[in-house]
Amino acid sequence: MLCAMESPVTREHCAALDAADPLAFARERFVLPEGVIYLDGNSLGALPRSVAPRLREAVERDWAHGLIRSWNDAGWYSAPQRAAARIARLIGAQPDQVMVADSISVNLFKLLAGAIGIQRRRDPRRTVLVAERGNFPTDVYLDASVAALYGLELVCPEPHEVRQAMTLAGDRLALVQLTHVHYRSGRIHDMPGITAQAHAQGALVIWDLAHTAGAMPVSLDALEVDFAVGCGYKYLNGGAGAPAFVYVARRWIDSFEQPLVGWHGHARPFAFEHHWEPAPGIGRLQCGTQPVLSLLALEAALEAFDGIDLDLLRAKSMAMTTLFTDLLEASPGFGTEAGLGLASPREAAARGSQVSLTHPQGYAIVQALIARGVIGDFRAPDILRFGFAPLYLSHVDVHDAALALREVVLSRAWDRPEFLARKAVT
Amino acid sequence: MLCAMESPVTREHCAALDAADPLAFARERFVLPEGVIYLDGNSLGALPRSVAPRLREAVERDWAHGLIRSWNDAGWYSAPQRAAARIARLIGAQPDQVMVADSISVNLFKLLAGAIGIQRRRDPRRTVLVAERGNFPTDVYLDASVAALYGLELVCPEPHEVRQAMTLAGDRLALVQLTHVHYRSGRIHDMPGITAQAHAQGALVIWDLAHTAGAMPVSLDALEVDFAVGCGYKYLNGGAGAPAFVYVARRWIDSFEQPLVGWHGHARPFAFEHHWEPAPGIGRLQCGTQPVLSLLALEAALEAFDGIDLDLLRAKSMAMTTLFTDLLEASPGFGTEAGLGLASPREAAARGSQVSLTHPQGYAIVQALIARGVIGDFRAPDILRFGFAPLYLSHVDVHDAALALREVVLSRAWDRPEFLARKAVT
Numbered sequence: 001m002l003c004a005m006e007s008p009v010t011r012e013h014c015a016a017l018d019a020a021d022p023l024a025f026a027r028e029r030f031v032l033p034e035g036v037i038y039l040d041g042n043s044l045g046a047l048p049r050s051v052a053p054r055l056r057e058a059v060e061r062d063w064a065h066g067l068i069r070s071w072n073d074a075g076w077y078s079a080p081q082r083a084a085a086r087i088a089r090l091i092g093a094q095p096d097q098v099m100v101a102d103s104i105s106v107n108l109f110k111l112l113a114g115a116i117g118i119q120r121r122r123d124p125r126r127t128v129l130v131a132e133r134g135n136f137p138t139d140v141y142l143d144a145s146v147a148a149l150y151g152l153e154l155v156c157p158e159p160h161e162v163r164q165a166m167t168l169a170g171d172r173l174a175l176v177q178l179t180h181v182h183y184r185s186g187r188i189h190d191m192p193g194i195t196a197q198a199h200a201q202g203a204l205v206i207w208d209l210a211h212t213a214g215a216m217p218v219s220l221d222a223l224e225v226d227f228a229v230g231c232g233y234k235y236l237n238g239g240a241g242a243p244a245f246v247y248v249a250r251r252w253i254d255s256f257e258q259p260l261v262g263w264h265g266h267a268r269p270f271a272f273e274h275h276w277e278p279a280p281g282i283g284r285l286q287c288g289t290q291p292v293l294s295l296l297a298l299e300a301a302l303e304a305f306d307g308i309d310l311d312l313l314r315a316k317s318m319a320m321t322t323l324f325t326d327l328l329e330a331s332p333g334f335g336t337e338a339g340l341g342l343a344s345p346r347e348a349a350a351r352g353s354q355v356s357l358t359h360p361q362g363y364a365i366v367q368a369l370i371a372r373g374v375i376g377d378f379r380a381p382d383i384l385r386f387g388f389a390p391l392y393l394s395h396v397d398v399h400d401a402a403l404a405l406r407e408v409v410l411s412r413a414w415d416r417p418e419f420l421a422r423k424a425v426t
Numbered sequence: 427m428l429c430a431m432e433s434p435v436t437r438e439h440c441a442a443l444d445a446a447d448p449l450a451f452a453r454e455r456f457v458l459p460e461g462v463i464y465l466d467g468n469s470l471g472a473l474p475r476s477v478a479p480r481l482r483e484a485v486e487r488d489w490a491h492g493l494i495r496s497w498n499d500a501g502w503y504s505a506p507q508r509a510a511a512r513i514a515r516l517i518g519a520q521p522d523q524v525m526v527a528d529s530i531s532v533n534l535f536k537l538l539a540g541a542i543g544i545q546r547r548r549d550p551r552r553t554v555l556v557a558e559r560g561n562f563p564t565d566v567y568l569d570a571s572v573a574a575l576y577g578l579e580l581v582c583p584e585p586h587e588v589r590q591a592m593t594l595a596g597d598r599l600a601l602v603q604l605t606h607v608h609y610r611s612g613r614i615h616d617m618p619g620i621t622a623q624a625h626a627q628g629a630l631v632i633w634d635l636a637h638t639a640g641a642m643p644v645s646l647d648a649l650e651v652d653f654a655v656g657c658g659y660k661y662l663n664g665g666a667g668a669p670a671f672v673y674v675a676r677r678w679i680d681s682f683e684q685p686l687v688g689w690h691g692h693a694r695p696f697a698f699e700h701h702w703e704p705a706p707g708i709g710r711l712q713c714g715t716q717p718v719l720s721l722l723a724l725e726a727a728l729e730a731f732d733g734i735d736l737d738l739l740r741a742k743s744m745a746m747t748t749l750f751t752d753l754l755e756a757s758p759g760f761g762t763e764a765g766l767g768l769a770s771p772r773e774a775a776a777r778g779s780q781v782s783l784t785h786p787q788g789y790a791i792v793q794a795l796i797a798r799g800v801i802g803d804f805r806a807p808d809i810l811r812f813g814f815a816p817l818y819l820s821h822v823d824v825h826d827a828a829l830a831l832r833e834v835v836l837s838r839a840w841d842r843p844e845f846l847a848r849k850a851v852t
Binding site: 031033036038040043044046047051052055056059060063064065067068069070071072076102103104105106109133134136137138140141142144145146148149156184233239240241242243244259260261262263266269270271272273274275276287288289290291292293294295297370375377379380423 | 457459462464466469470472473477478481482485486489490491493494495496497498502528529530531532535559560562563564566567568570571572574575582610659665666667668669670685686687688689692695696697698699700701702713714715716717718719720721723796801803805806849
């Protein structure tokens with residue numbers, strides 16, 4: 001629920017915040033369209049300047065003229081490892097535990113199957129997988145599917161009841177699969193507490209970092225997280241459907257086996273051997289050939305994080321989401337009276353780099369905002385989602401977006417046929 | 427074994443063949459480097475001219491300025507279906523049975539699991555999967571892995587003993603998984619005969635068309651093939667690691683279920699429902715978000731097949747592989763005496779669009795040829811592989827390549843340190 005309150009935040013004040021912003025320089029690393037405030041970097045990150053020239057080179061030089069030789073000469077073959085090493089820093093991991101490959105869905109399948117295999121060998125009486133109701137669909141579908149495949153019992157409590165459900169499972173708890181930052185609300189799970197509890201119970205954890213990586217620091221190694229997956233195309237800005245990343249803690253790699261085995265994960269892929277033998281390290285998480293153009297775009301995009309202090313990134317992110325909610329709450333007649341609710345946690349520290357609101361006409365409001373150049377997105381049935389990518393957004397952007405939202409809602413600008421009609425991708 | 431014989435094929439004769447070639451016009455649809463004869467389109471297809479402008483548009487306009495809106499406005503969301511419809515014509519399929527997604531490896535996993543599920547429900551006593559020894563490693567690894575997962579018995583006969591092995595399995599035969607054109611030898615399996623035998627025994631077939639699609643016509647619908655996968659980056663020229671395609675015959679789609687379930691395969695992906703419900707048609711073969719840049723490159727690349735008669739394509743392909751072997755065999759002192767053998771079938775009709783040779787120094791010979799601008803590839807331990815993509819190669823190319831190979835072998839030009847030293851990707 002949004003509550004009206006007085007707030008002195010002016011556009012001038014926001015401009016002063018921008019002038020003092022230690023990350024303001026990073027905005028120049030992106031191509032941003034004129035007249036647009038882009039609050040959907042949590043769905044598809046903006047285009048880093050480094051990407052277009054890299055892709056032109058990859059296509060017009062390396063593919064056109066290097067042809068097959070570019071696997072060696074242009075470094076295509078090692079691109080997954082290079083991109084992974086860049087991501088490793090952003091998630092607090094030594095790079096030999098991270099691989100870039102496939103989609104989150106495919107990687108989550110690998111992790112679930114591999115983790116279940118490890119637990120079966122350690123203690124076959126562990127048969128409970130705790131996930132969470134309302135997680136991103138791919139996670140829930142795969143949790144259910146892999147649990148059925150291996151005969152595990154899937155327990156899907158509400159997010160705030162995850163730890164009780166873990167406790168209840170006792171020493172039958174095999175695995176916990178959660179998303180760190182919730183895709184709808186932006187609520188952050190207690191990664192240290194849940195991971196520690198899982199380990200205390202003898203269980204393993206798989207964290208989905210889709211809305212984490214590139215938006216805030218996280219410390220997989222320090223927290224002794226077992227497994228993680230994450231997205232290349234949200235805050236990492238790798239382009240639509242960019243390959244995902246997958247993390248396997250060093251202590252599990254040698255015993256990690258899963259059924260999605262392809263030649264790129266073999267110990268000697270170019271020996272073309274009849275029998276499967278997994279690569280000795282994280283390479284075994286590879287499967288088939290990666291989509292090189294999308295992969296090179298991701299690799300280039302990750303340069304936007306060069307020299308970026310992740311604590312500053314998180315501080316700016318929290319300042320922006322706070323500014324946004326403050327501005328909304330300072331609008332007389334806004335908030336609850338206008339049908340709006342707050343779907344994100346009120347405390348900035350408890351949410352990721354997004355603010356989610358609810359409104360029965362959320363879809364049309366988002367469309368009307370897009371028509372005014374403020375791009376957020378909608379998640380059925382009633383969520384308006386605004387992501388604040390700290391690398392390329394300014395405090396003035398946040399100010400102007402809040403004002404535009406207030407105007408669209410208060411003037412009912414959304415109540416037009418072209419905003420009410422649903423598109424294929426919402 | 428190559429046998430020396432007299433042959434009157436001159437470069438002038440080849441030029442005359444090119445002048446009369448009804449597909450010669452298609453060469454202009456590709457960007458080909460000067461001074462290179464590219465005989466590795468069976469590993470990575472050459473760059474179609476349509477790709478670079480399409481990708482520039484996708485990145486510099488649709489991503490940069492359209493941002494998230496491009497999922498609708500630039501048609502990203504329907505790109506898998508559009509690319510699939512173009513591929514459908516090339517494999518003799520109605521388009522509602524083809525999807526573009528993921529890699530061959532990932533799709534083969536889906537098909538094996540889905541086909542086993544269907545057979546289990548029809549007759550659980552069918553427990554034998556017949557594959558083949560020496561198939562491309564990804565196929566064999568996945569055959570073994572999925573067979574183990576579902577408790578099937580995997581039988582891997584030599585390629586020429588596949589039909590006996592099927593017969594031997596009798597009514598326990600559940601599934602046959604083969605590659606149509608062998609990646610090393612180019613040998614073509616008898617798809618009509620094997621498919622018909624499998625069906626007569628109550629079994630289903632999964633064909634891997636990695637070295638088929640775009641090189642020769644094939645009639646999946648007419649032969650009542652059950653399932654197929656294929657590659658986007660070989661003869662379809664979609665760029666390194668381009669998304670693969672997958673075919674499920676219409677009669678199996680509604681009962682097709684497999685455990686690699688992601689939100690893009692859901693009946694209502696944007697309803698974000700908790701429970702999995704597969705999309706009603708071939709859409710259920712999707713899993714996570716596709717790598718859009720690689721996907722759009724593939725879609726653009728497929729325009730190179732616009733208006734191409736596939737029978738003419740096959741005729742030219744056979745003429746080129748025949749010309750190549752004729753030229754080699756016409757070289758006095760060449761062939762067996764020089765240590766070369768023929769690893770492909772002697773009859774053009776029995777091989778795909780490639781000619782494979784054997785030589786103990788195959789690796790170094792291929793490197794020496796590459797240094798002279800004739801690009802083939804090497805497959806351990808001793809295979810020299812030359813692919814003849816009919817869309818962009820000329821008969822004069824074939825002539826010159828054969829002469830270059832003869833010269834490299836007879837002069838031992840390969841016997842230099844820089845050609846003998848192995849690279850990462852061979």
